[in-house]
Amino acid sequence: AAGVIQSPRHLIKEKRETATLKCYPIPRHDTVYWYQQGPGQDPQFLISFYEKMQSDKGSIPDRFSAQQFSDYHSELNMSSLELGDSALYFCASSKTSGGGKNIQYFGAGTRLSVL
Amino acid sequence: DQQVKQNSPSLSVQEGRISILNCDYTNSMFDYFLWYKKYPAEGPTFLISISSIKDKNEDGRFTVFLNKSAKHLSLHIVPSQPGDSAVYFCAASAFKAAGNKLTFGGGTRVLVKP
Numbered sequence: 001a002a003g004v005i006q007s008p009r010h011l012i013k014e015k016r017e018t019a020t021l022k023c024y025p026i027p028r029h030d031t032v033y034w035y036q037q038g039p040g041q042d043p044q045f046l047i048s049f050y051e052k053m054q055s056d057k058g059s060i061p062d063r064f065s066a067q068q069f070s071d072y073h074s075e076l077n078m079s080s081l082e083l084g085d086s087a088l089y090f091c092a093s094s095k096t097s098g099g100g101k102n103i104q105y106f107g108a109g110t111r112l113s114v115l
Numbered sequence: 116d117q118q119v120k121q122n123s124p125s126l127s128v129q130e131g132r133i134s135i136l137n138c139d140y141t142n143s144m145f146d147y148f149l150w151y152k153k154y155p156a157e158g159p160t161f162l163i164s165i166s167s168i169k170d171k172n173e174d175g176r177f178t179v180f181l182n183k184s185a186k187h188l189s190l191h192i193v194p195s196q197p198g199d200s201a202v203y204f205c206a207a208s209a210f211k212a213a214g215n216k217l218t219f220g221g222g223t224r225v226l227v228k229p
Contacts, residue, residue: 055211056215092217
């Protein structure tokens with residue numbers, strides 16, 4: 001079965017550079033989520049999109065932006081990178097169903113290293 | 116303020132025995148709970164979930180118990196296998212029409228010894 005695809009898997013950037021992370025959700029899933037996991041930490045919610053509209057926003061820095069395109073893939077754009085942005089970035093997708101059931105399926109993640 | 120807590124950072128269990136992982140939450144708006152398993156350098160893999168209207172859900176070797184009054188859930192793995200060695204995350208969400216973000220606990224590292 002198709003899973004969530006994230007690219008690139010690894011990314012090395014210098015401080016103050018920009019980075020773009022891509023996410024391709026499971027086919028027919030309508031919601032995409034972005035999470036950040038720092039070293040030794042649990043995943044923290046950044047932002048989500050439902051049917052190409054932003055549906056929720058978490059602790060996402062103003063330097064970051066994201067969008068979901070007509071083909072449902074999503075991109076997380078990160079500018080003015082800081083050392084503290086070094087983390088694993090996970091994308092997840094889900095198919096909205098009634099009753100609050102919300103199983104999110106995660107991609108393998110993008111490891112961003114800011115030097 | 117951590118709304119989902121896994122107070123045991125690690126657990127060691129013998130192969131064939133039961134693994135019990137615990138999770139506590141504080142937000143009474145949470146109505147859906149999930150357990151994920153994570154290997155290093157991989158994304159979290161969904162294991163099992165439970166809605167707040169239930170107190171138990173079972174899927175093969177995995178059973179999740181929910182005690183709403185205590186705001187506590189647990190994951191039982193029986194029998195434990197060496198391949199179960201991983202980090203397990205408890206996660207919770209509160210119902211929205213769409214885009215229910217997950218709030219994760221800190222994880223419990225499980226080691227199953229042969």
